[in-house]
Amino acid sequence: MSKQILSQSSPSSIHEKIEQAHNLLETCGSLLIEDPHIHALLRKLRDCIENTNQSMVTLGVVAECKNCEEREGGSCCGSGIENKYEAVLLLINLLLGVSLENKKSSANSCYFLGKKGCTLTARHVLCVNYICQKLQKKLTREELIALQTCAGEELDTLFILHEAIKKYIRTHQT
Ligand code: SF4
Ligand code: SF4
Structure with a gap:
């Protein structure tokens, strides 16, 4: 692995970050997927996300x-x-098979909001944890706890995977 990708100054725009994620995928994507620890975490994250989505x-x-x-x-x-x-985090989405091409549904919407909702699989903690006023009123206490429990497991797994990938990239950069 030759590029000092993570040690470069942080990109500012979402387009630069997406480009950086694609560069990371190109330089170390297959190595990451072959690493048993990261492979297992990716599988666990997918299961957790599916669980949250089902809830x-x-x-x-x-x-x-x-x-x-x-x-x-x-x-x-x-x-x-x-x-x-x-x-x-964008790299994790690429590893999960997500396309990061622009599907933005309107000028006022998040870059990742497509016609059928969020186009990402692994979402930021702010997105996963957000429960608006309307939902807080609609859901019972037990339902809110059930939802937060799934979201918590998803975010714990995402955090561990995120740290493992950063460590792997730093360790293998030349
Ligand atoms: S869930 Fe988050 S990332 Fe996805 S479209 Fe909404 S604001 Fe954007
Ligand atoms: S129901 Fe709440 S969380 Fe869902 S789109 Fe509307 S405001 Fe956002």
Whole structure:
């Protein structure tokens, strides 16, 4: 691995971060996937995300968000939230098979909001943890705890994977 990608000054725009994520994928993507620890974490993260998504469907969160998008003037995924995303989190999405090409549905929306909702698989803690006022009123205490438990497991796994990938890249940079 020849490029000092992570030690370069941080890119500022989402386009630069996406480019950096693609560079990381090119230089070390296959090595990361072959690493047993990272491979296992990627599988665990996928399962956790699926679990969270299933809870969101079961508890009616997905239907509420769809209603916002289609009938109430748009979802809360506003422009600028994409700037919270850093290259390694975007790399994790690439490793999970996500395309980072622009599917932005409107000028006022987050770069990653497509016509059918968020186009990312691994989302930032702000996105995973966000529960709007409407949902807080709609869901029972038990439902909120169930949702937060799934989200917590997803975020714990994402954090461990994120740190493992950063460590791997630093260790293998020449
Ligand atoms: S989180 Fe709340 S405000 Fe945002 S799209 Fe879903 S229901 Fe609407
Ligand atoms: S959930 Fe996805 S589309 Fe919504 S703000 Fe977060 S990254 Fe953007």
